[in-house]
Amino acid sequence: MALENFNIVDHGIHYIDLSRFFTGRTPVRVKATTTHVPGQAAVSPMIYSILCEYEPGAQVMTTLHFNNIIAASGLHRYEWLIDGTEGSLVASQSEVTVCLKENPAAKITFSIRGRWFPDAFGGSMGELMRALAEGREPQTSGRDNLNSIRIAYAAVESSESGRAVEPVESTVNAARRDP
Secondary structure (H helix, E strand, O other), X not given: OOOOOHHHHHHHHHHHHHHHHHHOOOOOEEXXXXXXXXXXXXXXXXXXXXXXXXXXXXXXXXXXXXXXXXXXXXXXXXXXXXXXXXXXXXXXXXXXEEEEOOOOOOOXXXXXXXXXXXXXXXXXXXXXXXXXXXXXXXXXXXHXXXXXXXXXXXXXXXXXXXXXXXXXHOOOOHHHHOO
């Protein structure tokens, strides 16, 4: 694959969007690391971790990790953990479990129906079509998703520079963004 940084920018963008949705916040700073897998054909690092830091007092920290090359799938899971001031959330491809601060012993689990593709994409496109028909801003707003794109490029810059980057300060040049 010849697309630079595709694993974060083209794939990771979905996880960045989900973390913004679940937390209701946009990180103020990201720190990312990436690595190549020995023998990989892709030019882009196949493994990344992105640590998202939020505004002071938010008491939320999200870590996004993705390994696109799985050598031993027996223990591999797609799982999210979000800890915040109001509670915790663990999500997988099949369910989301929430535990709230007000009742920490109680767990609420929601089953996820469908698959990432095509069902999740169908839901997003259906919402866009409905919003157009109703003359309103869609929940999957392109304007809002620019924040996720800024975060993805800040993560790329962070992985290249080795420092934490604020999404608004990201300087990954426009020529590299266009395929």
